[in-house]
Amino acid sequence: MRRIAIIVVVIAVIGLGLFWYNRPKPTPVVLKEVAAGKVEATLANTRAGTVEACQRTKLSTIIGGRIEYLGVKEGDRVKKGQLLLKLWNDDQQAQAALSQAQVVLAGKRVEEVCIAAVNAEKEAKRQSELREKGFVSSSREEAARTDAEVRRASCNTAKADVAQAEAKFRATRVEQGRVALYAPFDGTVAKIVGELGEYSTPSPPGVPTPPAIDLIDDSCLYVKAPMDEVDAPKIKAGQTVRITLDALPGKQIPGKVRRVAPYVSAVEKQARTVDIEVDFDQPEATGKLLVGYSADVEIILAGRDQVLRIPTAAIQEGGRVLVFNADSGKLEERQIKAGLANWEYTEVLDGLSAGDRIVTSLEKEGVKAEAKVTPDDKAKAK
Structure with a gap:
């Protein structure tokens, strides 16, 4: 019995040990x-937003042609009105010179015919005085008056020719503007498509042709970000925003909602979104930012x-x-x-x-x- 009791105790201890181990x-x-x-309570953009320039234009000449002058390179700062690019237009310049010469010629013609008209009018007046005194016949007086009227009409026609020549000259100047690109504002040249001597093709509406020059004004920046259409009714201009940039990790930049798009954008295979524009509260304190930086915005609804x-x-x-x-x-x-x-x-x-x-x-x-x-x-x- 004692041996059996010992065996039972050993089995019980082993069982308890296994239970404790496997518990x-x-x-x-x-x-x-x-x-x-x-x-x-905040709202966040559905996809990464982008730092945009307040002014950005993609310039192309109105007509195509060979690049004769390229006065800038990528990264250059330019002033408003500065000539950036010009196509070959010797034919237009020749036409302009011809038109200018025609203006001068028409002016000389005016001097000639108008002087003759003044003299004819004086002669008509003298013949009228002689007719009153009975020295000349009425037919002579009538002929002098008719000649004066014809010469005055010729003078007026010559003046019209001058106006026509000047208009033609202005038209040639306008035509020359079709081959040149001038900076519409102070900015930075972001990209140039084409080299000196190459053919530049204009960008007609609906045709995805690269522009000749991409000009941006990076002195004024904002963030454009897509928000879910469900959140759109809660977003209003003036709301406080926190902006974060991948390029500046750990830094939160304060801003305010400037504009909420009045329509919903439908992007293929993605949710419908509403674009918002956000201004930086202190642009000078944000440091140097580059157009195209990815950005996230967090709109603060309440706190x-x-x-x-x-x-x-x-x-x-x-x-x-x-x-x-x-x-x-x-x-x-x-x-x-x-x-x-x-x-x-x-x-x-x-x-x-x-x-x-x-x-x-x-x-x-x-x-x-x-x-x-x-x-x-x-x-x-x-």
Whole structure:
């Protein structure tokens, strides 16, 4: 009997050891203490926005031709009215010279015929005086008056010829403007398509031909960003915005909504969006920005300071959170009433108290109500 008792005790000890070794171990979870802080209701862009120039123009000549003069290179600063590019136009210049000569010739013709008209009018007046005294016949007087009228008409015709020649000369000058590009504002040459001696092709409407010169005014910049159409009714001009740039990591730049597009953009295979334009509050403090930088905007709809808040990622479907009970080492499910929220924090109006610890590592297997857990101090330290 004693031997049997010893065997039973050994078996029991082994069984208890196996049970203890194979018992379910508490799941390590990341806990976050409920505390007071600032919570804001915000909206974020659906895709990356872009830093744009307030003025940007893509210039092309009205007609095509060989580039004869290229006075700038990419990156050059230019002034308003500066000649940037000109095509070969010797034929137009020759035509302009001919038109200018015709203007001079027409002016000389005016001098000639108008002097003759004045003399004919004087002669007609003299013949009229002689006719009154009976020295000449009425037919002689009539002939002199007719000659004066004809010569005055010739003078008027010559003056019209001058006006016509001047108009033709102006037309040739306008024609020369079709082959030249001038800077419409102060700016920087971003891109040039074409080299000296190459043929430049204009960009007619509807034809995706690259422009000859891309000119930007980088002294005034703004951000253009797409917002989800669902959020569009909440966005208004003047709202405060936080701007972040990939080129300036960790830096938040304040701004304000300048414009909300009055229509929805439908991009293939993507959600419908509404474009907004955002101005920088202090452009001089942002430093040197480049047109084309990717940018994200976060529109602040409302905000509250020193309110009870929890990480938004800790909230499960239906407004439920898992609270850690230190006494039992288990998780308790708690229903909360949420207030303002964004992607980072959510305001808690009811259901939690300051000091409660909630689970944020919901992705771990076995994390559910009544589960035995243990705080993951390593994750907390990180």
